[in-house]
C-alpha cells in the first residue's frame with residue numbers, strides 16, 4: 460500500500476501543520492505516512508526560527524508524518540535530499556525547472572517557490588518520527604517584500620492545490636522507497652545535480668568575510684563543499700551565506 464497520503468487530514472485553519480503533526484504523534488493518533496494539510500496557518504514555522512507566511516487558501520501547506528525503520532540520526536540529511544528532490548520533480552511535472560538552494564530551499568531562477576522544515580523526534584540514535592513540513596507556493600501571486608514565486612506566477616494560470624499535492628505524494632512514495640535500498644549514492648548525486656549555483660563561481664560569505672567560490676557538491680554528512688581557488692572548504696548550516704549575484 461502507498462505510504463504518503465494514505466491518510467489525509469485537511470484542516471481549514473491551524474497554528475502550524477508541523478505542530479499539529481507533533482500533537483497527533485504524541486497522542487498516537489496518526490499512522491506512518493499521514494499527510495496533514497491546512498488552508499491557512501496562524502503560526503507557520505520556517506527554518507532558523509523564522510515564520511512562514513502564506514495567503515489563506517492559495518498554497519500547499521502540509522506536514523507528512525514519517526516513521527522510519529532503523530534510520531540513524533546520521534542519515535537525517537537523506538530526508539532533506541529526498542524531500543527536496545521530490546519537490547523539484549513535482550514542479551517538473553508542471554513544466555517548472557526548479558533547483559535546490561542548499562540545504563533545502565527550492566528556487567526557480569532566483570526566487571523561492573518552496574521551503575522545507577523537517578523536525579525529527581529521536582529514540583536513542585535513531586529517528587523515531589520525522590515531521591516533514593512543506594510550504595509550496597501554488598496560486599499566490601503577490602509576495603510583498605519577499606523574493607518569492609509560485610506555480611501560478613511561473614505558468615501564468617491557476618492550478619489545483621490538490622493536484623499538486625497528489626503529484627507530490629506520488630514522488631514521495633517513489634523516492635522514499637530508496638531509503639531502504641542501497642541507492643543512497645544515486646540520491647546524493649541526484650540532489651547534487653539539482654543544486655543552485657553548482658559549478659558557477661559566485662560570491663558567498665562566511666565568518667571571515669566575502670569570497671568567490673564554486674559549489675561542487677555535498678558530503679555524506681550533508682555539509683556543502685565549496686571550491687575556493689585550488690582548495691575546498693566544507694560548510695554546515697548557518698556557516699555560509701549566499702550573496703546575490
Ligand code: BTN
Pocket residue numbers: 474475476477478500502503504505506507509511519520521522564573574575576592593594
Ligand atoms: C522555510 O523556512 O523555508 C521552511 C518553511 C516550511 C513551511 C511549512 S508550511 C507547512 C509546515 N508547517 C509549518 O509550520 N511549517 C511548514
